Amino acid sequence: MTATTRLSDRGPDGAGTPPAIRDLGGLPPWDAACRLCRCAGFAFLDSGGDHGALGRWSIIGIEPFGRFAASAGQAAWNGAPEELPPLEALRARLADCRMAPVPGLPFAGGAIGHIDYEFRDGGRAGGLSFGFYDLVLVFDRAEGRAFAIASDTGGRDPQALQDRLRDLLEQPPAEPGPAALGPWSSDFDGPGYAAAVERVRAHIRDGDIYQANISQAFRADFSGDPWALYAALRRANPAPFAAWLSDGEQAILSASPERYLELRRGKVEARPIKGTLPRHPDPERDRAAALQLAASEKDRAENVMIVDLMRNDISRVCRPGTVEVPELCTVESYASVHHLTSAVTGRLAAGEDAVSLIAATFPGGSITGAPKERAMQIIRAIEGRDRGVYCGAIGYLGFDGDMDLNIPIRTVMIRGGEAVVQAGGGVTLLSEGMSEYSETLDKAARIFDAFAPFAPDPA
Numbered sequence: 001m002t003a004t005t006r007l008s009d010r011g012p013d014g015a016g017t018p019p020a021i022r023d024l025g026g027l028p029p030w031d032a033a034c035r036l037c038r039c040a041g042f043a044f045l046d047s048g049g050d051h052g053a054l055g056r057w058s059i060i061g062i063e064p065f066g067r068f069a070a071s072a073g074q075a076a077w078n079g080a081p082e083e084l085p086p087l088e089a090l091r092a093r094l095a096d097c098r099m100a101p102v103p104g105l106p107f108a109g110g111a112i113g114h115i116d117y118e119f120r121d122g123g124r125a126g127g128l129s130f131g132f133y134d135l136v137l138v139f140d141r142a143e144g145r146a147f148a149i150a151s152d153t154g155g156r157d158p159q160a161l162q163d164r165l166r167d168l169l170e171q172p173p174a175e176p177g178p179a180a181l182g183p184w185s186s187d188f189d190g191p192g193y194a195a196a197v198e199r200v201r202a203h204i205r206d207g208d209i210y211q212a213n214i215s216q217a218f219r220a221d222f223s224g225d226p227w228a229l230y231a232a233l234r235r236a237n238p239a240p241f242a243a244w245l246s247d248g249e250q251a252i253l254s255a256s257p258e259r260y261l262e263l264r265r266g267k268v269e270a271r272p273i274k275g276t277l278p279r280h281p282d283p284e285r286d287r288a289a290a291l292q293l294a295a296s297e298k299d300r301a302e303n304v305m306i307v308d309l310m311r312n313d314i315s316r317v318c319r320p321g322t323v324e325v326p327e328l329c330t331v332e333s334y335a336s337v338h339h340l341t342s343a344v345t346g347r348l349a350a351g352e353d354a355v356s357l358i359a360a361t362f363p364g365g366s367i368t369g370a371p372k373e374r375a376m377q378i379i380r381a382i383e384g385r386d387r388g389v390y391c392g393a394i395g396y397l398g399f400d401g402d403m404d405l406n407i408p409i410r411t412v413m414i415r416g417g418e419a420v421v422q423a424g425g426g427v428t429l430l431s432e433g434m435s436e437y438s439e440t441l442d443k444a445a446r447i448f449d450a451f452a453p454f455a456p457d458p459a
Contacts, residue, residue, distance in 0.1 A: 001186065009205065016420050017151070017152050017158075018100070018102075018156035018308075019102065019108050019109065019149050019150060019151035019158060019408070020121060020149070020150045020151070020161075021102070021108075021147055021148070021149050021150075021151075022147065022148040022150075022162055022166075022247060023145070023146075023147060024137070024145075024146035024147060024148055024169075024174060025145065025146065026144045026145065026146065027137075027139075027146040027169075028146075029044075029046065029047075029058040029060070029137075029139040029141070029146070030140075030234075031173065032060060032137055032146065032169065032228075033046070033060060033244075034174050035166055035168065035169055035171055035172070035173050035174070036060060036062050036137075036169070037174055037205065037227055037244075038174050039062040039063055039168065039369075040062070040063050040064075041061070041062060041063055041064040041067075041131045041133075042060070042061070042062050042244075042246065043059075043060065043062075043112040043113070043131060043133070043241060043244070043245050044058075044059075044060050044244040044245075045057075045058060045060075045112065045241075045242075045243050045394075045395060045396065045404075046058050046234060046242040046244060047141060047240050047241070047242065048234055048238030048239055048240065048242050048255075049238040049240055049257075049334065049335070049394075051240045051332070051344075052422055053142075054240040054241075054259070054271075055080055055107050055141065055239075056140065056142045057107070057138060057139065057140060057141070057239035058121070058138075058139040058141065059112070059136060059137070059138055059141075059169060059396065060137040061112045061131060061135070061136045061137075062133070062135060062136075062165075062168070063135060063164075064112075064131030064132050064133045064134075064154075065132055065133075065134055065154025065155070065156060066078050066131070066132040066151075066154065067079075067130070067132065067247075068089070068090055068091075068093055068111065068113075068128075068129070068130045068131065068132065069127065069128065069129045069130075070086035070089075070090075070119070070127050070128050070129075071126075071413065072127070073085070073086065073120075074086075075089040075090070077089070077093060077292075077300065086119075086128065087156070087355050087359055088355075088357065090111075090128075090130070090355055090397075091353065091355040092327075093111075093112065093132070094110075094116070094354075094397060094399065095110070097110075097132065097153040097399045098399060098400075098401075099151060099153060099155070099315045099399040099400055100150070100400060101260045101265070101400040101401075101402070103398070104148070105138050105147065106138070106264070106398075106399050106402065106404070107136065107138055107402070107404075108136070108138070108149045108151065108290075108398070108400065109133055109134050109136055109149060109151045109153055109394060109398070109399050110132070110133065110136075110210055110396050110397050110398035110399045110400070111129065111130035111131065111132050111133070111180070111396070111397045111398075112130060112131055112133055112396045113129045113131055113245065113357070113394070114128065114129060114130075114181075114245055114252060114389050114392060114393065114394045114408070115128040115132030115245075115362065115392045115393040115394075115405075116128060116386075116387070116388050116389060116392045117363050117367075117386075117388065117389070117390060117391040117392040118386055118387065118388075118392075119362065119363075119392065125390075126386070126392075128178055129247050130397070131247075132153075132154065132226055134150060134151045134152070134153045134154040134156060134158075134161065135148075135149070135150050135161045135162075135164070136148075136149050137149070145259055145319075145414050148162060148165050150162050153399055155353075158188045172220035172229050172311040172382065174227070176225050176227045176228035176231050177224055177225030177227070177228060178224045178225065178228070179222070179223070179224030179225050179228040179229055179454050180222070180223050180224055180235075180454055181222055181229075181419060181451055181454045181455045181456075182220045182221035182222070182455075183220060183222045183449065183455070183456060184218045184219065184220045184421075184455075185218065185219055185220070185268050186216050186217065186218045186219075187216060187217050187219075187384075187385070188216040188437075189286060190434060190437050193214075193216060193433065193436065193437040193440070194433025194437060195248040195433070196214050196382050196383055196433075197427050197431055197432075197433040197436050197437075198433060199378075199382055200214060200382070200427040200431070201213045201376065201427065201429055203378055204428065204429045205428075205429065208374055208378065208430070209303050209369055209370065209371060209374050209375045209378060210305055210369070210370045210371075211302060211306070211370050211375065211427065212367040212369035212375040212378050212379055212382075212426070212427055213366070213375070213379065213425065213426050213427070214379065214382055214383065214424050214425070214427055214436075215314050215367050215383060215387070215390070215391070215393075215419055215422045215423060215424025215425075215440065216422065216424065216440055216450075217383075217385060217422045218420070218421045218422070218423070218444060219418055219419070219420050220418070220419050221417060221418060221419075222414055222417060222418055222419040224454075226246070226251035226253065226414045227244075228454070229253060229412065229414070229419075229450075229451060229454065230244050230251075230253045232450045232451060232453065232454070233253055233255050233412070233450045233451070234255065235450070236238055236335065236338065236446055236447075236449055236450035237255040237334070237335045237410060237446040237447065237450060238255070238318055238335065239254075239255040239256055239257045239334065239335075239336035239410065240256075240257060241254070241256040241258060241259055241394075241395075241406035241407075242254055242255045242256060243256070243394045243395070243406065243408075244251035245394065249415060250389075250413055250414060250415035251413075251414040251415075252389050252394065252408070252411065252412070252413055252414075253411065253413075253414070254280065254394055254406065254410065254411040254412075255410040255411070255446075255447070256394070256406040256407060256408055256409050256410050256411060257332070257334050257339060257409070257410065258272070258273045258341075258364075258366065258406060258407040259271040259404070259405070259406055259408055260269060260362075260364045260393050260395075260406055260407040260409075261357060261358070261361065261403065261404075261405050262402075262403065262404045262405075263348065263354050263357060263401070263402055263404075264401040264402050264404075265350075265402065266347055266348045267345065267346075267347060268314055268317075268318060268345060268346045268347070268348055268357060269343060269344070269345045269363070270310045270343070270344045270345075270364070271309055271341055271342070271343050271344075271350065272303070272306045272307060272341070272342055272344070272364065272365060272366035273332075273339045273340065273341050273366055273407075273409075274299065274302045274303035274305075274306050274340055274342075274366055274426050275293055275296060275299030275300065275302060275303050275329070275339060275340030276293075276299075276337050276339055276340075276425065276439055276442065276443060277289045277290075277292060277293045277337065277338050277442075278336065278337055278338075278339065278442040278445075279294075279333065279335075279336055279337060279338060280335075286333075287337055290331045290333060290338045293331055293338050293339075293340060294329065294331050294340070296340075297425060297430070298428060298430040298431070299329075299340050300329050300340065301428060301430070302426045302428050303328075303329050303340045304328070304329070304342075305342060305370050305424040305428075306342075306365045306366045306370065306426070307325055307328065307342045308370070309365035309370045309371075309372060310344045310361070310364075310366075311323050311325065311344055311454070313345070313360055313361040313372075314344060314346045314357075314360070314361060315367065316360040316361075317348060317349055317352040317356045317357055317360045318346030318347055318348055318349055318352075319346070319347045319348070319349045319350075322345075322346045322347035323344065323345070323346040324344075324345050324346070325342060325343065325344055325345075326345060327341070327342055327343035327345050328342050329341075330342065330343075335446055336442065336443075336446040337442055337443060348456075353401060354397050354401060354402070354403040355397075357403070358369070358393075358405075362393065362408045363391060363392060363393070363399070363407075364391075364393075365425070366407065366426075367391035367407055367409065368391075369426065369427075381440070387422060388420075388426050389411060389413055390408055390409070390411055390413065390420075390422040391403040391406050391407060391408065391409065391422075391424075392407075392408055393406065393407065393408065394406050394411075396409050409423075409443070409445060410427040410443065410444075410446070412447065421447055423440040423441070423444040423445055424440055424443075425439045425440055425443070425445040
């Protein structure tokens with residue numbers, strides 16, 4: 001490791017002392033994660049796969065100086081109730097830690113955590129949880145470089161934080177502990193899911209909605225070390241917006257391919273995914289599947305509907321005339337499936353910020369339907385359960401005002417001795433029940449394959 005250096009100056013839009021940055025050379029993200037994963041508040045935003053700029057950066061945060069949480073409309077800071085509503089309180093806490101951007105790095109400290117699908121500012125259900133980190137590691141996968149960044153945003157000495165991190169990185173990597181999963185069961189079988197699809201199609205015919213995203217939930221008993229499952233998941237299903245979070249009550253293991261929202265120096269980007277076909281081991285058949293997806297009338301219509309919804313949502317907080325669709329129905333290929341992905345961009349309006357953007361758009365339209373509010377009511381009636389982290393958001397809100405959040409699909413929640421995997425898809429008037437059911441199985445298959453060594457022997 002080199003000596004600590006300062007790579008940034010205080011900018012006119014920032015506050016506080018510039019952070020202390022240490023060049024860690026070519027330290028790989030996974031090596032660092034295995035050395036730090038037992039630290040208090042360890043959080044890992046783990047970009048993987050071969051997706052260029054989408055998967056360029058990985059981030060680790062450890063030992064946060066504070067935790068912001070909200071549930072049932074009540075926010076708390078380090079366990080003490082906040083007077084403001086949750087999103088207003090979150091904005092105020094972030095403002096207290098305001099710092100200037102660090103040139104060349106996407107993140108130099110901030111809030112890392114998750115938002116439940118059911119979250120509403122002042123709402124009755126769902127929550128969020130974010131650790132506030134003044135000590136983070138940022139990995140540039142494109143350049144093969146790593147940096148440790150410590151700031152005084154939490155009132156701690158940056159040099160002492162760097163010394164603490166240096167000692168932690170010198171300890172041996174932690175080996176995953178034993179883990180065991182019971183058999184998986186679902187709240188839907190094939191005929192039941194097909195019946196749910198028909199209920200959605202009936203709502204569409206009645207003019208209630210144009211589309212709704214229906215999921216099934218797979219559950220299995222779990223015991224042991226969730227880190228062992230995450231190690232297996234990232235090997236089997238690398239993804240640009242993968243993540244590990246644990247707040248003491250639950251572990252969240254995400255292999256998500258989908259960006260919900262990025263805010264970078266005032267530019268907004270959403271990348272909704274709609275449209276899926278499984279990959280094939282034979283290269284020719286795999287290319288044919290990608291071409292089939294690109295030409296699918298049903299999948300393209302589904303994608304375009306959600307693009308329109310996202311354009312409308314983002315327009316609420318963006319400057320007039322700046323919302324554009326630079327990518328429409330592009331095929332992206334992942335470990336087990338091809339997806340149709342679009343990009344919606346805009347420029348944030350004066351007086352708006354990352355919290356405004358969340359308030360205007362959450363939850364993401366690709367996992368609700370259109371119109372959003374009515375689709376969510378129908379989803380609730382059909383699914384009959386809380387989704388929790390699934391289809392909410394995971395990522396960071398930087399102290400510099402930038403943000404990057406995923407939509408937690410391909411995500412496992414472990415809590416109270418149970419592992420939960422949810423998988424769904426958008427239903428339109430062109431949907432066919434058993435085909436939609438098969439699509440949910442295709443999406444979950446890679447997770448089940450990754451976890452097979454921890455499951456009971458079927459013999």
